[in-house]
Amino acid sequence: MGRSPCCEKAHTNKGAWTKEEDDRLVAYIRAHGEGCWRSLPKAAGLLRCGKSCRLRWINYLRPDLKRGNFTADEDDLIIKLHSLLGNKWSLIAARLPGRTDNEIKNYWNTHIRRKLLGRGIDPVTHRPIADAGAGAVTTISFQPNPNAAAAAAQAPQHQPIKAEATAVKAPRCPDLNLDLCISPPCQQQEEDDEEDEELDLKPAVVVKREVLQAGHGGGLCFGCSLGIQKGAPGCSCSSSNRHHFLGLRAGMLDFRGLEMK
């Protein structure tokens, strides 16, 4: 419908940012704070579009970014969160302080995907590849890594509501299981699990995704389904039902805020 472009492309730089551009952006945000990205470039004297500035700041210049290699704990946490949330990189990033959605997305695509494939796990369904055609039951098995579990447990919103431990063997039931609700990552895990036995031979968490369909049954907001206490920041049980899937918008679930304070 002829949506206006986000910026006047003819007069904006593209490609890699220079040190000077970075400095300008950082200086401006330090002085004025984030927000109003559209007008920021002009105000900061940058020949960039607002989107580009925002991305640069969020993915690279923000002072609270961790950078550096992902730890094994972060790996595990990402895998678990991905099994629960799918490609909701921003939500996953919100649970990993100092990491950005872009960083996690790249890391997933370059490392974790391959790692899972190497283990015979479908990175999309988190089920053994051999089982891929056997049915569409959304059963996710992952080995509870104690360190990762501890890291997950540190997240303030982690208050398990319910975690169903089931037999590990993925059901080969051909029926399509539409009983999809979500449970928080299992935290009652054996302390002495061997790290190398991931993704098999351990209790699985059955993830039923129907609760993810915000407003449909369940009665819990997504925040609560992930363990946020009712009424706590991040819980939207008491707020309007207009939120779209996973409450990604309108600050319904500002995990970033929860994590970073």
Place this chain on the structure above:
DNA sequence: AACACAATCAACCGCACGGAA
């Protein structure tokens, strides 16, 4: 040393959403 290929990751693009007008 030179080249080809693979891996990585910063940045871009298009789209969808919420809110304001």
Place this chain on the structure above:
DNA sequence: TTTCCGTGCGGTTGATTGTGT
């Protein structure tokens, strides 16, 4: 109620770097 704007998200691209031959 509709339209437009600003923002944020997820997918994709392409430049750079690393590795093998």
